[in-house]
Structures are given as structure tokens and as C-alpha cells.
Amino acid sequence: MSNIFTTNGAERILSDKAFLVSETDEKGIIVFANDDFCSIADYRVEELIGKPHNIVRHPDMPRAAFKDLWDTVKTGKTWTGFVKNKTSSGNQYYWVYATVYPIMREGRRHYISCRRKPTADEIESAIALYKTL
């Protein structure tokens, strides 16, 4: 699993093949997370299931980013964006490029987030952007 990311100080950098997926219910409660997600965030899947997704939220992330996320997906559209998350200990963080979208599961609306590695310049511009929010 460790070949899914490399560590640079407090930062965990995703590898090219890393593909982090999680699924939440309508309220953002995690119902499933894949192995890549678990290993980068340092959780076991059963620790994540049933928890709200802000369990991985990093304090550097501006509230407005998530407002935009929720506003988008609630209207049935797909949201893409850069997100900084913390690991379970809170001592490390990792950046992702997330694609969040709604799906129907047994008649209920759920959300899926797929995350891939962002480039260094993409992270730079995200940091710059979030400073303005």
C-alpha cells in the first residue's frame, strides 16, 4: 500500500496510480471507502463507515469550498476541485483532486468522490485561491 503515496515531511504525495474513492449517504456520512483512501488517510475502513466525511477535513480548507461542493452536487451536478485533507493522527496532510457526484443507491441519493493526484502547480494555485476565500 505504501507505493500508493510518498512522504515529504508532513505531506503525503499520492502516486500516479492512486485512486481514492469514498461514498457517502445524502448527509455526507461515509458508507464506504476503498483501500487507497484508507491507507492514505490512515484509517481502517470500519473506522470510517458511519462517520461524517469531515473526519478528514484539514483546518486549512476554507468553508466556502465545501459550500460550493455541496451546492453543486445537491443540484445533481458533478463537482471537481482540490482538497487538502489530514491523516487520522492530524500530523500529516495530503492534497487530492476530487470529482464528487451524486448517484442513486436503492432509491436513495448517495454521493461518490473520486480523488487523484494533483500536480504541484495545481496545489500551488489551489493554495493561492483558498487564501482569497
Added chain:
Amino acid sequence: MFGIKSTDLHLLEAMINDLFDIAEGRRNRYRYAKSTFNDSKMDKIALLINQRLSAMTEAKQKDMLAMGELILALDQMKSGVFKPTSIEGYGSEVSVIASSFSAFSLLLSQRFDEIVKILSAYSANDFTGRIDRGNLHGEMASLIDGVNKLATEITHMLSTSLQNGLNLQNEASSLRLAMDQLSNASNEQAANLEETAAAMEEMTSNVQQNAQKANDMARMASQTDESAKQGARLANRTSSAMTEIQEATQSINNAVAIIENIAFQTNILSLNAAVEAATAGEAGKGFAVVAQEVRNLANRSADAAKEIKALAEQAASKSNEGMSIANELTRGFEVIAEKIEQTTMLVQDVSNASREQMQGIGQINTAVTQLDQMTQENAKIAANVSETSREIQELSDEIYREIETKQFVGKSEILRH
């Protein structure tokens, strides 16, 4: 080159790099959507790139969505969840995989549903169902074959068990019947033996009483014998006493005869004296009185002697009578002694017979006691076996009831027989 300014060339180069990075999945965002060239003719290229890129971004996003679901479904599968997943494809390679996966997951989940349904029927004791292998191969076919084979094995086992249970049930019930009969017979026998023992006891006491009575009789006989002997002795003594009386009577008679003679002579003498006195006259007057007195005394003596003689005769005749009675008595006692001897012999016989009877009864009692013990033992064993056969019956009933709840091929045929 074609008179393109180097700044435009750099921008174009940067654009191409971003485009390929995005196409290869190493970059997420295109940085030059709003960039313009110095050469306005080249802006056409920028416009074309933007158009094509937004189409590609859209397609890539759709692939991403499909990938997300695919990965989630695969992860679920890894954890053992086989739900049918229907992932939309958009014509890319990802969509080929996605639709293939959808078909695969549908088939897999259908198969698992079927297997689970059959297995839950099995766990609800219905082993009649089988899974159709269809045109499946490999592990899935082996799994289905395995489940079917399991059901066949279980059916076979259940059939055998049911058959065994039924047989056992039959045998247990006949065993139980036989044991009940044996038990009843033993109980009856025990009751009979008890009666026999009671009768024997009564008989024993009768025989004992007989023996006792025979003893009493023997004792009485010997006492009677003793008494009879005593009687005979007394009769003998009576007889000899009578003889002595007769002898004494004879002596009395002799003495009386002497007295009579003396009285007679005295009478004559006195008569003579009276005559003499009369001749003597007055002088003999006193003497005459005396002679008269003597004559009177002699007459009185003769009278008394007559009386004594009569009495003695009476005594003699009485003693004669007594003697004959004593003789009769002696004979009577002899008869009694004879009879007593006979009685004693009879009593002895009875006593002997009683003793023999007692011995016989003792043997019979021992035999009856042994029989009783054996019968009780029998009854106990019969009761034990009866209990065991009842337990066997219960067990076989339980087996039967247990299997009764299960459905399997061939069950009704077994039950019909």
C-alpha cells in the same frame, strides 16, 4: 518558423504539454483556456483546443465517474458483497470495462442469489432444490456442482436415516411389546409364586400342627398307657385283696362255727344246770337264775355268730364279685394297652409322615424362594429392557420427527412403504 513569434511558440508548447498531461491523466486542469496569442490567426488553434478539450474533459469526467463506481463495486466484491452493479459506459475503454463488469457482476450476483436461495432452503430443511449449472465452467461450475452434490449426499443421508429411524421405530415397538409381555408374565408369575408361598406357609403350619398334635397324642398315649398299667396293677392288687378277704371270711366262718358249737354246748350245759338247779329246789334257785342267764348269753352268742356268718358270707360274695370285676378290669386294661400300642404306632407313623412332609415342604419352600428370586430378577430385567426399548422408541421417534421436518427427494417413497 512560419514567422511565429517566440512568445506564441512558448505558449503553444505549454498548451500542448498541458493537453498531453491531461490526456495521459497526469494533470487535472488546463491552464491556458483564457490565454491568447499575439498572432490572432493562432487564436483559432486556441479555440479549437478549448473546444476539443472540453469534450475530452467531459468524457474523462464520465470515465472518472465510471471508474469510481467500478472501484467501489470491486472493493465491495473484495469484501464479499456481490451486488449487481450497473455502470453506464460512454464509449471509452473504461466504458467497455464498465459494461463488461456490469454484466459480470449481474451474472455473479444472480448465481450467488440462486446459491444462497438454495442454501437457505437447505437450512430451512428443504433439500429438494438443485441449481442449474447452465453453461458455466470452472470454479463457479465446481461450486454449483459441490452444492448439488452436498444436497444429494444429505438426501442420501436423510433417506438412510429415515429408513433406519422407521426400522428402529418398528423394532423398538415390537421389542417393547415383547418386553411388556415378558414383564407382565413375570409379574403374574411373581404373584402366583407369592400365592404359592403363602399356601406353602399355611401348609407348613398345618403340618407343624399335625406333628405337634401327633406329639401330644403320643404323650397322651404314653400317659394313658401308664394309667392303664397303673389300673391293671391296682386291679391285680384288688384281686389279691379279694382273695385275702375270702380267706379271712373263711377264718371268720371257722371261728363262727367254733363259737356256734360253744354256744350250743353252753346252751345244753345251762339246760342241764337248770335241771339240776330245779332238783336242788330252793337251794338251786339262784343257780337256776344264773343258768338261765348263761343260756341267754349262749343264745345271744349263737345269734351273733349267725349274724357274723351272714355278714362274712355277704363279704365273701362281694369279694367274689370284686374279684371278677378286678379280673374284667385286668382284661379291659390289657385291651386298652393293646389299643394304646396301636395308637402309639399310628401316632408314630403320623409323626414320621409329618417330618417327611416338613422336609418336602422345606425343599419346596427353597425352590419357591429361588423361583421367586429368579422371577423378580426376570421382572427387573424385563422392566429394564422395557425402559431401554421405550428410550429406543423415543429416540427413534425423535429421529423420525427430526427427519420428518426435512424435505428431500425420495422421502414420500420411503414413507409409503
